[in-house]
Amino acid sequence: MTRFGFHASHEQIGPAELLDDVGAAERAGFSGAMCSDHLAPWSSAQGESGFAWSWLGAALATTQLPLGVVTAPGQRYHPAVHAQAIATLAAMFPGRFWAALGSGQALNEHVTGDSWPRKSLREARLLECVDVMRALLAGRR
Numbered sequence: 593m594t595r596f597g598f599h600a601s602h603e604q605i606g607p608a609e610l611l612d613d614v615g616a617a618e619r620a621g622f623s624g625a626m627c628s629d630h631l632a633p634w635s636s637a638q639g640e641s642g643f644a645w646s647w648l649g650a651a652l653a654t655t656q657l658p659l660g661v662v663t664a665p666g667q668r669y670h671p672a673v674h675a676q677a678i679a680t681l682a683a684m685f686p687g688r689f690w691a692a693l694g695s696g697q698a699l700n701e702h703v704t705g706d707s708w709p710r711k712s713l714r715e716a717r718l719l720e721c722v723d724v725m726r727a728l729l730a731g732r733r
């Protein structure tokens with residue numbers, strides 16, 4: 593079965609308007625929604641970038657849609673912080689929250705002041721973060 597979802601673009605639309613938009617998407621018949629965890633807009637003309645994790649809590653509380661996030665652990669967020677955020681939303685909204693993990697992009701991760709590693713190092717970091725997050729989400733240390 594084909595499912596149609598709504599992409600909530602924090603990097604383009606302010607969080608209050610985006611919350612209204614996801615409600616409208618649900619009323620229009622969309623079967624899910626997702627957002628990307630952007631720190632900054634793609635260009636200065638877009639001028640927005642709400643905090644995805646706060647917005648996800650509000651969107652899950654005000655709709656019945658399953659919602660997810662595309663995010664990158666390891667530079668801007670420690671994997672333990674990611675695991676806590678994922679576990680919190682999953683506990684409050686069972687079966688409705690998902691996360692897709694990636695290796696990041698300099699546009700969103702540069703805020704740490706750390707150097708931007710080459711792709712092979714980012715992929716290795718992602719795999720290590722996934723292992724840590726899976727362990728934490730399973731109740732291990």
